[in-house]
Amino acid sequence: MDLLTPPPDLYGRPRADRFLTRLTAIQDRYVQALGGPLLRRSPRRPLSRPAAQLQLVVTARRELIADVIELSLADPSGGQLPRWQPGAHLRLVLPSGRERHYSLSGDPADRRSYRIAVRKLPEGGGGSVEIHDTLHPGARLTARGPRNGFAFCAEPTVLLLAGGIGITPLLPMAREAQRHGLDWQLVHVGRSADTLPYADELRALDPHRVVLRTDDEHGGVPTGAELLAPAPRGAAVYCCGPAPMLAAVQQALDESPASALHFERFGAAPITDGKPFAVRLGTDGPTLEVPVDRSALDVLREARPDLPYSCHQGFCGTCEVRLRSGTPDHRDRRLTPEQRAAGALLPCVSRAAEGETLVLDV
Structure with a gap:
C-alpha cells in the first residue's frame, strides 16, 4: 500500500497548523533543557523503531475476487503474534528476497493469525506475482512489524473511504468503530461489483452503514464531493485508494462537512516540482x-x-x-x-x- 506526506494542517488544508507549530517549539525548548534527544521529533513523523522480525507460516489461502488473494499467516509454533492496531502493515521478505508491505485486514483481537490481501499486478515489480505463484499453505517467510503509519484515532464520528484493494486497512477500522459504538460510515468504490473484495464482510458488519458504489452502476467515477457527501458535520475522514481518488477528496474537503482527513495511497504521489x-x-x-x-x-x-x-x-x-x-x-x-x-x-x-x-x- 501509500503513504504521502500528510497535509500540513490537521484539517487537510494546505497551511501550517498553529497549534502543532507552537507545541513543537515548546517541545524543542524542553528537550534542549533536558540536554538530550528524548522528544526531538516531529509530532507527525512516524516512529523509526526497528520492527520486530517474525517467522510466519501461511495457514490458509483463498481468492477474494479475480487477481486478489487473501493469506492467513501464523506463528509456526502456534504462539501469539504481536499486537497491532487498525491501519498497521507487515513488511514481508519474500523467498526471492523482495520486500513488500501489506496492510493487515483481519481483526486486531485475533492474536493467532494475521490476514493480508494481495492484488496481482503483472506489470508491477514482481512481488505480487511471486506471492500469487509461490505462497501456499505451509510456505514460510520472514516479516517485520506490525508497524502503523495510518493509525485510526477512533474519533466519535468517522467516514471511511476505500477504493478497490484500499479496503484492506479500512476494514479493521470499521470493525473497531463498530466495536466501540462510534458513529461511522464506509463507502467502498470500484469499477464493478466483482472488483470489491470483502463486500460480504462489510455488509455483515452493518448493512445500513456500508455503501458499495460501483462506476458501472452510477455512470462513472465519483467526484470528491460525492465521496464526502455522507460525512456528518465534524467527521474525521479516513481514505485509502488510488491517487486520483485521494486528490479528488483532498480538493473537496474544504467544502464538505468533514473536519479532518487521514489518508494512505497505493503509490508515490506524482512528481510536480522535480528538477533534472x-x-x-x-x-x-x-x-x-x-x-x-x-x-x-x-x-x-x-x-x-x-x-x-x-x-x-x-x-x-x-x-x-x-x-x-x-x-x-x-x-x-x-x-x-x-x-x-x-x-x-x-x-x-x-x-x-x-x-x-x-x-x-x-
Whole structure:
C-alpha cells in the first residue's frame, strides 16, 4: 500500500497548523533543557523503531475476487503474534528476497493469525506475482512489524473511504468503530461489483452503514464531493485508494462537512516540482540522468534491477542507499537527521537541485 506526506494542517488544508507549530517549539525548548534527544521529533513523523522480525507460516489461502488473494499467516509454533492496531502493515521478505508491505485486514483481537490481501499486478515489480505463484499453505517467510503509519484515532464520528484493494486497512477500522459504538460510515468504490473484495464482510458488519458504489452502476467515477457527501458535520475522514481518488477528496474537503482527513495511497504521489539531476553509481560508475518527472529509484532500477524497494513513498526505508557525495533534497518521512548526516538516502522520493550529481553506493 501509500503513504504521502500528510497535509500540513490537521484539517487537510494546505497551511501550517498553529497549534502543532507552537507545541513543537515548546517541545524543542524542553528537550534542549533536558540536554538530550528524548522528544526531538516531529509530532507527525512516524516512529523509526526497528520492527520486530517474525517467522510466519501461511495457514490458509483463498481468492477474494479475480487477481486478489487473501493469506492467513501464523506463528509456526502456534504462539501469539504481536499486537497491532487498525491501519498497521507487515513488511514481508519474500523467498526471492523482495520486500513488500501489506496492510493487515483481519481483526486486531485475533492474536493467532494475521490476514493480508494481495492484488496481482503483472506489470508491477514482481512481488505480487511471486506471492500469487509461490505462497501456499505451509510456505514460510520472514516479516517485520506490525508497524502503523495510518493509525485510526477512533474519533466519535468517522467516514471511511476505500477504493478497490484500499479496503484492506479500512476494514479493521470499521470493525473497531463498530466495536466501540462510534458513529461511522464506509463507502467502498470500484469499477464493478466483482472488483470489491470483502463486500460480504462489510455488509455483515452493518448493512445500513456500508455503501458499495460501483462506476458501472452510477455512470462513472465519483467526484470528491460525492465521496464526502455522507460525512456528518465534524467527521474525521479516513481514505485509502488510488491517487486520483485521494486528490479528488483532498480538493473537496474544504467544502464538505468533514473536519479532518487521514489518508494512505497505493503509490508515490506524482512528481510536480522535480528538477533534472543525475546519480552516479560509485565514483567510477556510470552517470544516470534523472528527468523532472521520474524518481531516482526508477532510474536506478533500470541499471540495477535487483535494487530492493517497496512503498515508493519515503516511508518504509527498503530502498535505502548510501550517499558518497552531493547535496540531496531529502523528501522522505523515515530517516532521522543523524541517519541523513551519515549518508543514508531514500531514492524513491529524494531529489537534488538542477544540474546536481549525487554519487551513490548501490
